[in-house]
Amino acid sequence: MGFPISRPRRLRRSETMRRMVRETRLSSDNLIQPFFVCPGKDVTRPVASMPGVAQMSVDRVAAAARETYAAGVPAVILFGIPERKDAQGSEAWNDSGEVQRAIREIKERVPGLVVVTDVCMCEYTDHGHCGALKGNDVDNDATLELLAREALSHARAGADIVAPSDMMDGRVGAIRDALDENGFADVAIMAYSAKFASAFYGPFRDAAESAPKFGDRRSYQMDPPNGDEAIREVALDLEEGADIVMVKPALAYLDLIYRVKREFMVPVAAYNVSGEYAMIRAAGLNGWIEEERVVMEVLTSIRRAGADMILTYFATEVARRLNG
Numbered sequence: 001m002g003f004p005i006s007r008p009r010r011l012r013r014s015e016t017m018r019r020m021v022r023e024t025r026l027s028s029d030n031l032i033q034p035f036f037v038c039p040g041k042d043v044t045r046p047v048a049s050m051p052g053v054a055q056m057s058v059d060r061v062a063a064a065a066r067e068t069y070a071a072g073v074p075a076v077i078l079f080g081i082p083e084r085k086d087a088q089g090s091e092a093w094n095d096s097g098e099v100q101r102a103i104r105e106i107k108e109r110v111p112g113l114v115v116v117t118d119v120c121m122c123e124y125t126d127h128g129h130c131g132a133l134k135g136n137d138v139d140n141d142a143t144l145e146l147l148a149r150e151a152l153s154h155a156r157a158g159a160d161i162v163a164p165s166d167m168m169d170g171r172v173g174a175i176r177d178a179l180d181e182n183g184f185a186d187v188a189i190m191a192y193s194a195k196f197a198s199a200f201y202g203p204f205r206d207a208a209e210s211a212p213k214f215g216d217r218r219s220y221q222m223d224p225p226n227g228d229e230a231i232r233e234v235a236l237d238l239e240e241g242a243d244i245v246m247v248k249p250a251l252a253y254l255d256l257i258y259r260v261k262r263e264f265m266v267p268v269a270a271y272n273v274s275g276e277y278a279m280i281r282a283a284g285l286n287g288w289i290e291e292e293r294v295v296m297e298v299l300t301s302i303r304r305a306g307a308d309m310i311l312t313y314f315a316t317e318v319a320r321r322l323n324g
Contacts, residue, residue, distance in 0.1 A: 024303055026303050026318075028074075028318070030309060031074075032075045032116065032269070034076070034077045034311055034315075035061050035065065035077070035079070036054070036079050037057070037058060037098040037102045038098060039082070039083045042059065042060065043055070043060065047203065049274075050204075050206070051281050053313050055081055058105050065113060066109055069112065071316050072320075072322070075113065075115070076106070077117065077311060078103065080097060080098045080123055081098065085126040089125040089131075092153070093149040093150045095153055095157065097153070099157075100153055100157040104158055107158045115161070116159070116160065117162055118163055119154065119164040120164065122208070122210040123208045123209065128212035128213050129215075130165075131143030131168060131220075137219055143168050147168065148178035149178075151187075152179065152184070155179055162179075162188075163190040163191070163246070164189070164192060172191050172241055172242050176241035190244040191242035192248055193236075193242065194234060194245075194248070197217055197221035197224065199275065200274070200275030201275060203274035224252070227255065227256055230247070231256075231259060231260065231263060234260050234263075235264070245260060245264070246269040246270065246311075247260060247307075248270070249271060249272075249276060250270040250276065250310070251272070254302065257270050257305040268307050271310075271312075272302060277314065280294055292321070299318060
């Protein structure tokens with residue numbers, strides 16, 4: 001049936017009609033809000049490279065989490081900035097650490113909110129790498145025990161989901177075994193399965209104070225050109241017990257979000273990372289783009305690619321918009 005019988009514009013004539021035939025729905029239920037937890041009380045330290053984002057003390061994070069939940073966002077993910085750092089990152093499994101205290105406070109104040117925790121060493125080590133070092137490289141197998149200790153500490157504090165972001169081989173299996181052996185079989189694992197050595201992480205490293213003191217993370221994070229390898233990484237994490245798999249970053253890897261969802265048909269998360277956020281926010285603040293429309297377009301594209309969950313610093317404000 002050719003023109004003029006077929007006229008796709010007929011179904012675009014009004015907002016109501018466009019809503020009726022819309023293929024992709026973005027809901028606040030798809031969103032996860034990240035927070036950076038720092039030491040102290042009544043502390044809010046803005047992150048210069050991420051306008052609108054701040055490091056916050058436990059009390060401030062708990063209050064912000066309540067607002068996030070009230071806006072309709074079902075989950076938050078917590079990143080910790082410890083008071084002290086060492087070569088092993090031992091504050092990561094301190095049961096009285098910032099993240100652990102934040103978990104307990106949020107669970108007390110907002111019991112319906114799902115709390116996800118980042119499980120990695122880079123925020124806690126004095127060298128800024130994601131595990132224990134052997135020379136100038138991360139010792140994969142020695143790091144697995146440390147990650148399992150961190151995940152267990154988060155589970156004891158009440159985390160619903162632990163999210164290993166280190167990209168060590170075998171870490172999902174090590175964490176799953178540790179959780180199951182210690183009575184936390186119900187704690188889920190959201191694996192950063194396809195995490196790339198990306199240039200989009202710069203502002204996050206400011207926020208989490210986690211920039212490596214030497215070298216880079218290319219020996220353990222994935223090489224950006226590799227798509228088939230990402231699929232293999234996802235398969236390995238699922239075999240080891242991952243409940244949710246993640247692609248990070250999101251925008252430059254929409255093809256992989258699509259492939260992962262189609263190939264595995266499991267819950268897929270995507271991280272709309274700090275550099276993506278900062279570019280949009282900076283352009284919006286300078287009046288170069290219509291920020292609100294761009295944010296919705298970007299998040300819808302991630303959802304359209306197949307993401308069930310989107311970690312984004314825009315989560316709370318977008319949820320308010322979506323829910324009126």
